Amino acid sequence: MNREALETWRSRVRGSLLGGAIGDALGAPVEFESGRKILKKHPQLLRTFVTGGAGWPPGTVTDDTQMTLFTIEGLIRAGVRSDRGLGLTLAPVHHAYDRWLDTQQRSAPSGERDGWLQAEQWLYARRAPGNTCLGALRGARQGGPRITQYGVQAVNSSKGCGGVMRVAPFGLLPERFGTAGVFDAAAEAAGYTHGHPTGKLASGALAAIVHEICGGAGLEAALDATAELLTRHEGHEETSTALAGARHQAATAPGHGPVRVEELGGGWVAEEALAIGVYAALAYPEPGQLLDALALAVTHSGDSDSTGAICGNILGALHGESALPPELAGAVEGRQVILELADDFVREFSQRGHEAARYPGW
Template sequence: MNRAAEETWRARIRGCLLGGAIGDALGAPVEFDSGRSIVAAHPDRLRTFVSGSAGWPPGTITDDTQMTLFTIEGLIRAGVRTDRGIGFTVAVVHHAYDRWLDTQTLPGPSGERDGWLQGEQWLYARRAPGNTCLSALTTARKGEPKIEQFGAPAENDSKGCGGVMRVAPFGLLPSTWFERDWVFDAAADAAGYTHGHPTGKLASGALAVIVREICEGADLNTALDAAAAVLTQRPRHEETSAALAAARKLAATAPGHGPVTVEQLGGGWVAEEALAIGVYAALAYPEPEQFLDALALSVTHTGDSDSTGAICGNILGALHGETALPPELVFAIEGRPVILELADDFALEFTKPSRLHGDYNPDRRWRTRYPGW
């Protein structure tokens, strides 16, 4: 990766993570409102952070972004694991979700966990976490955490959107290290730690491939073609494939219409619908200067507005990079320093030149910051 390509990739990483957080925070206050009531309160669609019924301050993120941050922290740790000669395994991300579970069950850092992210007090806030995630992760927890106990799929049949809303970071991994099919399957496995239905997993793999192809320089339609091609090779892909096809068709025939149009794709409570709504909004307003238009469309509907906003923000943030993000929302998003710190650490971990020669060994400070499991 040359210097120019690396800088573009870094901007895409930052854009993807920040864009997802902004979409999440934009949609969270209206998650349980009808599309009609949202439009009544915001005739030009919801385009700025507001307070919701839960009383959270404007710009507050939810469990969508919390879990996305632990996803990317887990991927960094998996990289460090490889640096140390132990081997890359997606189960490290499962262990990261176990640390996220601490933030939902404890009042603050216990001092018994390693790494730095779990020490961030502001993450210890319950922001409407999905019951499926909480239940599956609690079931997977067996005493003192060890890497061997992680990596098993959830024993449920849920296809809720709690898997797809957190896996975009898999698409940010550099293609020099990870092939397209691996990215799809790894993201699907990560979603499967909490959501056992094939559609919940396949929609997650599809999102990761969309982000990956965009990071490789593809436009959105080409990235969607690539995701569709991988999907058709997987058993029981039909629901996810049909949802993406419907989003593309709707964007071609009714781009930028209001909540009634969006709701033809569903409410976003399940994985394939959340992905379809995020994709539709991104296709309806694909240009950098239309970023806020797309986010506003993605959250203005009767349904899971924070998850659909997060997915749309992940996609367009990766497509356009951080400079296309609405500055007034970037400035106000909760946790911005930590989000950017993780983005830059992720880029650092996967661009160390000596790794290409197999002789890299991270120093003690980095291994303390990101232990290998």
């Protein structure tokens, strides 16, 4: 990879991770409010960070961003493992989710776990974590974190959006991993907590969209490639239909607004969250419209933080870090950690080699 291509990829990685965090923090305070109530307070749509109440200042992220960061840390560890000739396996990602579980069950780092990310105190805030994620990860432990069954799929029928909201980092992997491989890996990682086929396939689809974009495709072309890839998987119909609906709305509906968003659902389940994020990105696809897209993605009666995060992941990858609204990019919680992980990810998958103490290969 030449220097120019490397810098473009780095900008996409940083843009996707930071864009997802911005969308998450933008939508989080209004997640459980009706679209009508949000519009009454924000008639131009929600375009600035607002407080989520006591202990929830403007710009605060939720479990969506927390788990996304552990996803990318797990991928870096998987890369380190591969550097040692052990092969690129996904168990380190499951291991990372197990460390995230500690942040939701403790008030501070215990000193018992490895790696630097789990020592970040700000990650120990509980921001309405998904019950399915918590339950599945607790179940995988079978008695304690030292005997967790890493890499085992969850046995449940959930297709909640807790899988799709965290897997964009798979799409940021270099081209050599292939879009089909990225799709399958993201679907498998979502399956650690969400057992329904749609929960997995919607997650694979988001990763595929991001991966195609990082490879140079436009948004429509990335969606075309993902739509074709979906048809190869049994049980794809719900996800395929939701994405087709989002594209139809963006192409034909007169005017874009919360009413159109809510016709796609509430975003509580995986395919709806993906569809809303895609619709908002298609409605405002230009670099200078990124804040318009995020505002549309979060102003509705549904899972506003997850739909905002997905939209931010997609457009951040498409346009790069420089297109992010500076007033939000500079104020989002965890900014420095997010960018540090982004740069470490790029370094690992372009140059290889990290200290084992920082990113142990498991």
